[in-house]
Every structure is written in structure tokens, then in C-alpha cells.
Amino acid sequence: MPRPIPVPDADSAPFWAACREHRLTAQQCTTCGRRRWPPAEVCPHCRKLGATWVDVRGTGTITSFVVQHQAMHPAFSDAVPYTIAFVSLDEAPEDLLLLSNVIDIPWEDVRVGMRVEVAFDDSTEGVSLPLFRPMPRERL
Amino acid sequence: MSKPSIADQTAIAGVGWTKFSKASGTSVVSLTAEAALNAIADAGLEVDDIDGILTYQYNTVDTVYPRDLHVALGLKACNFQMFDQHGGTSACSLVAAAAMAVHSGLCKNVLIYRSLNGRSARRSGAARLPEGPGQWMVPFGSTHAASLFGPYYTAYMARYGATTEDLAHVAVNTRAHAVLNTKAQMRTPMTVEEHQRSPWVIYPFRLFDCCLQSDGAMAVIVTSTERARTLRHAPVLITAFMGGTYPPQPDPAWEIEGLRAAPILYERAGLSPQDVDFAELYDPFTGMTLLHAEAFGLAPQGGAPELFRSGGAGLDGAMPINTHGGLLSETYMQGLNHVVEAVQQLRPGGVADDLCTGTHDYDRAHCRQVRDPHVGLVCGECGASSLILRSA
Numbered sequence: 001m002p003r004p005i006p007v008p009d010a011d012s013a014p015f016w017a018a019c020r021e022h023r024l025t026a027q028q029c030t031t032c033g034r035r036r037w038p039p040a041e042v043c044p045h046c047r048k049l050g051a052t053w054v055d056v057r058g059t060g061t062i063t064s065f066v067v068q069h070q071a072m073h074p075a076f077s078d079a080v081p082y083t084i085a086f087v088s089l090d091e092a093p094e095d096l097l098l099l100s101n102v103i104d105i106p107w108e109d110v111r112v113g114m115r116v117e118v119a120f121d122d123s124t125e126g127v128s129l130p131l132f133r134p135m136p137r138e139r140l
Numbered sequence: 141m142s143k144p145s146i147a148d149q150t151a152i153a154g155v156g157w158t159k160f161s162k163a164s165g166t167s168v169v170s171l172t173a174e175a176a177l178n179a180i181a182d183a184g185l186e187v188d189d190i191d192g193i194l195t196y197q198y199n200t201v202d203t204v205y206p207r208d209l210h211v212a213l214g215l216k217a218c219n220f221q222m223f224d225q226h227g228g229t230s231a232c233s234l235v236a237a238a239a240m241a242v243h244s245g246l247c248k249n250v251l252i253y254r255s256l257n258g259r260s261a262r263r264s265g266a267a268r269l270p271e272g273p274g275q276w277m278v279p280f281g282s283t284h285a286a287s288l289f290g291p292y293y294t295a296y297m298a299r300y301g302a303t304t305e306d307l308a309h310v311a312v313n314t315r316a317h318a319v320l321n322t323k324a325q326m327r328t329p330m331t332v333e334e335h336q337r338s339p340w341v342i343y344p345f346r347l348f349d350c351c352l353q354s355d356g357a358m359a360v361i362v363t364s365t366e367r368a369r370t371l372r373h374a375p376v377l378i379t380a381f382m383g384g385t386y387p388p389q390p391d392p393a394w395e396i397e398g399l400r401a402a403p404i405l406y407e408r409a410g411l412s413p414q415d416v417d418f419a420e421l422y423d424p425f426t427g428m429t430l431l432h433a434e435a436f437g438l439a440p441q442g443g444a445p446e447l448f449r450s451g452g453a454g455l456d457g458a459m460p461i462n463t464h465g466g467l468l469s470e471t472y473m474q475g476l477n478h479v480v481e482a483v484q485q486l487r488p489g490g491v492a493d494d495l496c497t498g499t500h501d502y503d504r505a506h507c508r509q510v511r512d513p514h515v516g517l518v519c520g521e522c523g524a525s526s527l528i529l530r531s532a
Contacts, residue, residue: 004269
């Protein structure tokens with residue numbers, strides 16, 4: 001069964017389009033300047049409309065995670081065990097908390113506080129998924 | 141803030157349920173009607189006394205609507221209905237809504253139900269579509285509640301040095317109570333070793349950390365305290381309630397909503413955690429029981445594992461928790477079973493469905509009644525909703 005592909009909407013289409021170019025992006029409020037996640041018209045901080053899309057480096061810290069041992073969706077039956085982590089991005093750790101997968105590391109070695117960087121995965125037709133892998137010094 | 145005028149002015153007068161199973165062999169509307177009739181009879185009301193109907197579910201359409209029960213029971217009137225989609229927060233929220241509907245004078249007797257063939261037909265925790273909020277989860281293989289709530293406990297372990305073995309003591313404690321509950325689905329005692337041998341489902345949760353999936357129905361009836369005093373059972377007073385939401389996008393510190401909401405609940409009740417005699421805490425996964433216990437001040441921050449490990453959460457402990465067996469071992473009625481258990485514990489005659497044959501004697505070979513409780517706490521998902529109930 002093929003992996004489910006994200007369905008972009010008016011708020012999220014620029015994010016997924018940038019992923020196709022292997023750029024990780026986030027909205028920045030045109031009024032208060034804070035980044036926000038997930039994409040939306042209204043800023044949850046100053047409650048004003050309007051944002052520009054800006055690139056972020058794609059580095060961050062794992063704030064927490066789980067490890068999926070039993071597949072709950074048939075498209076992931078060959079993927080278990082896999083790690084689902086929440087990554088706080090360095091530009092705005094309080095505001096940009098992304099759910100993703102951690103790759104290139106055994107699940108037993110994943111830790112809260114681990115430093116990670118984005119790695120785009122093109123293995124599913126039609127989407128580039130922003131996954132994360134440990135930064136080089138974490139892999140030692 | 142002083143105690144609001146609604147405090148203690150409404151009460152839970154009736155509770156009812158069906159058999160809980162893996163396959164009811166019955167339609168959801170029939171389960172609903174059976175639980176409703178049992179609750180109405182328990183209260184000592186007539187069917188036509190019901191004039192409000194509230195229910196809830198989460199994502200999957202697994203229940204029937206209030207209008208379906210209206211038709212099934214041939215009710216004469218329904219002045220207020222609600223169909224809530226907030227799952228584990230809804231049981232307490234709907235008791236709050238019922239209390240407000242009664243206190244306003246709009247309704248006299250409001251019936252709340254949760255009804256589903258959640259094991260045999262529409263199973264809970266089914267995958268969502270990769271659109272809307274699901275576009276940020278489903279493509280990454282996050283399709284189950286355990287991957288939403290598991291991170292709270294992973295972060296807790298990192299903060300306090302807790303372990304997944306701490307979860308075993310929650311599962312074992314909860315199961316021990318279900319053993320004494322004739323309506324519970326899981327009545328074989330569990331050991332810590334058996335818990336530790338159960339397979340990973342979604343780390344940090346093993347199989348025995350996860351709640352059941354169930355077929356069945358439950359109902360409770362909210363009325364005015366004044367009216368309840370004329371009915372079959374002594375009223376169980378609704379002293380205070382909260383009915384909030386919890387943010388679907390968690391904060392980086394992994395703090396649950398109950399940390400903010402619990403102090404408001406206690407203030408509205410004019411009580412403190414020290415006044416609570418027992419607690420029925422939402423437990424879709426063992427780790428959430430621990431977080432809820434701390435949010436409501438039943439254990440110090442980082443101290444809930446010790447409360448369970450030491451036996452403090454047992455029926456004779458300092459703070460009996462999930463005296464029915466919870467979602468983990470009684471049944472998955474999505475928190476309405478927690479309300480029903482609190483009502484039973486607070487009635488003068490105590491719980492009606494343990495193994496005692498006469499009056500409660502507190503022999504834990506057959507009795508699950510807590511000793512002389514006056515104040516019970518119930519909390520929903522993340523502590524966003526909650527109740528303080530009192531004996532009259």
C-alpha cells in the first residue's frame with residue numbers, strides 16, 4: 001500500500017512546494033515578526049493577519065518522541081519500528097515544533113534533547129518529506 | 141473568586157449501563173436505549189421525565205445521535221441536545237453542560253450517554269486522512285492516539301528519571317480494582333512482570349499500558365439537587381466542573397492543560413487536593429494517569445510513580461485512583477465510566493457491582509468500596525475537563 005501523501009491546502013501549499021525544492025520554511029508574521037506553526041492566516045501570538053514565508057536552517061532539538069512498534073496504518077507495515085519525534089527548530093524553539101520521523105539511528109538510541117537536522121525524503125512519489133537525522137556529533 | 145451559585149445545586153441522580161464486551165451483537169441504538177432505560181430506572185424517573193440528551197465521540201462516527209435516542213424512546217420533548225466531538229474531555233464537559241442546562245431551568249432531567257460498538261464495528265484509533273491537521277501527522281506514520289500522548293510520558297521520563305517500569309504499577313493497580321468489578325472486561329490479576337513482558341505497541345507504551353476497545357453503553361442523569369432529593373438514591377452533588385479543550389499542537393515543555401485548569405476547579409469548589417477522598421482519572425494510557433494525578437495535586441511533581449509503587453493509589457491507600465479499573469481494565473466508555481464510578485462510590489450504599497453480598501466490609505478479596513468517601517475527583521483527557529462530586 002502506498003504511503004499517504006499530504007494534501008496541501010491554502011495555508012500549507014507553500015510549505016509543501018518548498019519541500020519539493022528541499023527547502024524547509026516557516027511563516028513569519030508581518031506584524032509581530034514571530035514565526036508560527038502550523039501554517040495559518042492568523043498569527044496565534046499577535047492575532048493579526050499576514051505572513052511571509054522564510055527559510056529556516058532545519059536544525060533543532062528533539063523535545064519528545066515515541067516509537068511505533070506496531071503499524072496502525074497498512075502503508076507503514078514494512079516501516080516498523082520507526083520513531084515519531086517532535087523537533088523544536090533553532091530559529092524559534094517555542095513556536096516551531098514539528099512532528100516528523102528520526103532516521104539513520106536505532107530507535108533505542110533516540111533521546112530527548114538530541115540535536116537533529118532536516119533530511120528530505122523523496123522516496124514517496126509526489127512529495128518530499130522533511131525527516132530529521134542526528135547531527136554529526138550526535139552520531140559518534 | 142467565590143463559589144459560584146451553581147455549586148451543589150445540581151446532582152447526578154441515576155446511572156446505567158449495558159454489558160461490556162468485544163462483540164455486543166446489538167445495534168448501537170439499542171445499546172443506547174438499554175443504558176438509558178437502566179439509568180432512568182436507577183434514578184426512579186419515568187422515561188418522559190427526560191427532556192435533554194447529550195452525547196459525544198471522537199473523529200470516528202461510532203455512536204448514534206441524540207435524535208436517535210429521542211425516537212427510540214418515543215420521548216415527548218427534548219429541550220436541549222449536544223453532540224460533542226471532543227472524545228476524552230467530553231464526559232466531564234457534558235456533565236457540566238447538563239448541570240448548566242438544569243440550573244438555567246431549560247431542562248429538568250438531562251441524560252448523557254456514551255454508546256459504541258468500539259471493538260466489533262468502528263474501532264477507535266483508526267487512521268486519519270492526510271489532510272487538514274492530518275497532513276502534519278499521517279504522512280509520518282502518526283495515526284494513533286498513543287503517538288499523540290506517548291510524547292508526554294517520554295518527556296516526563298527525561299525530566300524526572302521515571303521509567304516504563306513505573307507504568308507497570310499503574311496497570312497493576314488499575315487491574316486489581318477491575319478484579320473487584322463485576323462489569324469490568326479484564327478481571328484477571330496482573331503482575332509487574334507480566335506487564336513488562338507485554339509487547340511494545342508504541343514506545344513508551346506496551347500492550348498493557350493501552351486502554352481497551354469496547355462494545356457497550358453507559359448513561360447518567362443530571363437533575364436539580366432539590367428534585368434529586370425526592371428520587372430513589374441520595375443525590376451525588378455536582379460541586380464544581382471544568383469543560384475546556386486541550387491544544388492539539390502541544391507545547392515544547394509537554395505540560396498538560398490540567399496544570400492550568402485544576403487550580404480553577406478547586407477554587408470553584410472551595411476545596412483543595414487534600415479534601416479529595418478518591419479520584420477517577422482519564423487513563424487512555426498508563427502514563428496519562430500519572431500526569432493527571434500530578435496536575436490535580438494528588439502527588440507532587442515527579443512523585444506520582446511513587447504513589448502507585450507504594451500502594452498509595454490502592455483502595456486503602458492515601459489516594460485511591462481509578463477504583464473501577466478505568467479505561468485500561470474496566471471498559472472503554474471514554475470517561476463516562478469514570479463519572480459512573482465516582483457516583484457509585486459517593487452513594488450511601490456504595491458501589492452496587494463489586495463482589496460483596498451484603499454491606500461493604502472493605503475486605504479486598506471482594507469489596508472495592510472506598511472507606512467513607514465524601515469528595516470525588518473525575519478528570520478528562522489532559523485534565524482539560526474535570527468534576528468535583530460530593531455526597532449529599
